[in-house]
Amino acid sequence: MHHFQYRGDQLMCEEVPIDRIAQEVGTPFYLYSHATLTHHFRVFDQAFADIPHIVCFAMKANSNLALLKLFADLGGGADVVSGGELYRALKAGVPPGRIVFAGVGKTREEMDYALKSDILMFNVESSEELRLLNEVAGSMGVKARVAIRINPDVDPKTHPYISTGLKKSKFGIDISVALEEYRVAEELPHIQVVGVHQHIGSQITEVTPFVDGLVKVTELIVKLRQRGFTIDYLDVGGGLGITYKDENPPVPRVFAEALIAVVKDLGCTIVLEPGRVIVGNAGVLVTRVLYNKSTPAKHFTVVDAGMNDLIRPSLYGSYHSILPASRKAGKETVVTDVVGPVCESGDFLAKDRSMPVTDPGELLVVMSAGAYGYTMSSNYNSRPRPPEIMVKGDRYFTIRERESYEDLIRGEQIPPEL
Numbered sequence: 001m002h003h004f005q006y007r008g009d010q011l012m013c014e015e016v017p018i019d020r021i022a023q024e025v026g027t028p029f030y031l032y033s034h035a036t037l038t039h040h041f042r043v044f045d046q047a048f049a050d051i052p053h054i055v056c057f058a059m060k061a062n063s064n065l066a067l068l069k070l071f072a073d074l075g076g077g078a079d080v081v082s083g084g085e086l087y088r089a090l091k092a093g094v095p096p097g098r099i100v101f102a103g104v105g106k107t108r109e110e111m112d113y114a115l116k117s118d119i120l121m122f123n124v125e126s127s128e129e130l131r132l133l134n135e136v137a138g139s140m141g142v143k144a145r146v147a148i149r150i151n152p153d154v155d156p157k158t159h160p161y162i163s164t165g166l167k168k169s170k171f172g173i174d175i176s177v178a179l180e181e182y183r184v185a186e187e188l189p190h191i192q193v194v195g196v197h198q199h200i201g202s203q204i205t206e207v208t209p210f211v212d213g214l215v216k217v218t219e220l221i222v223k224l225r226q227r228g229f230t231i232d233y234l235d236v237g238g239g240l241g242i243t244y245k246d247e248n249p250p251v252p253r254v255f256a257e258a259l260i261a262v263v264k265d266l267g268c269t270i271v272l273e274p275g276r277v278i279v280g281n282a283g284v285l286v287t288r289v290l291y292n293k294s295t296p297a298k299h300f301t302v303v304d305a306g307m308n309d310l311i312r313p314s315l316y317g318s319y320h321s322i323l324p325a326s327r328k329a330g331k332e333t334v335v336t337d338v339v340g341p342v343c344e345s346g347d348f349l350a351k352d353r354s355m356p357v358t359d360p361g362e363l364l365v366v367m368s369a370g371a372y373g374y375t376m377s378s379n380y381n382s383r384p385r386p387p388e389i390m391v392k393g394d395r396y397f398t399i400r401e402r403e404s405y406e407d408l409i410r411g412e413q414i415p416p417e418l
């Protein structure tokens, strides 16, 4: 369910015609619906109401401060994967006690920053990381709360780039050697073991891989407790998929029921790290048609947003539905590649898409762009990044300004010796 629907022939975001926002802020721009974000967060959170839990929103999906503040106000926390994300979370007012820190390459500086901030826990991915964390915590005279990320070796049946729980993956500790890793942690005086973590991948559209992973992790928790470890937190990661085209992922209630059935007797606080499922369909990218171009082989619709703004189609071959902001009657259908201005053949938003012909100046709305959209954007081709706009009811707010040419060269210097 989302609040991007046609009223007559006008595509609206809640109560505001997208066309009107485009006239006022220019194109391209990202657009989010406050009501959709709120609804998605609440539905997910309430699905787990029967057990103690914390929803730590996975910030890498969308790290805008306004969104983080919204989720924090709804009782959410944050799953961070860098010092920069931790900085954003704290700036947005996310309580440190609801922040977890993941990632295979945490630096000494990032550990120091997170320990000073007194976050809930580190999700640790290797013995060397454990030892460094112990050293950093020791030098500060504190103990680091730790969950070890377990790789349960399950196939999430998603794109290989976003599968993280297979045996050959760089993530986590292989479940077959997990007990040894916990023994390493036990020997370290400045490490306090508090939990177990898993995260098996992203855009997962079935419940089975989550349940299979959790069954293995639950067995591990039983063994750990027999050996005297205190396991208060079970972090089940994120990864629940959304509908981009015709996928049929379980709704949060169904997902939650399946997970709760596995974990309910453990007495752990369940940490959840949803990203895409909260924000994916709560945001769109709005772009303007610049030109139609036909070659002997193909038809192209050239628009003013490119792979630097939304890289998912180029990077993963992802499908995003593309809709006109104003529907026009009697248009012929054309099979076209929707491409951006970037000087790469990989710069496309859609390939061989059958859609109504659009004239220069018309607006196209790239749907399901709220997750891994802006956060993966770049300045490639020295293109200023687009603004982010949030609609709330019949009003809209700029939650990040469009970059200027000056922003593009900020920090650059030409040494006088040159």
Ligand SMILES: *Cc1c(COP(=O)(O)O)cnc(C)c1O
Pocket (backbone or CB within 6 Å): 058, 060, 061, 079, 102, 103, 199, 201, 202, 203, 237, 238, 239, 240, 273, 274, 275, 276, 277, 371
């Ligand atoms: C990316 C990531 C998530 C979020 O994944 P989604 O598919 O967006 O829900 C959660 N936890 C970790 C550790 C991640 O790396």
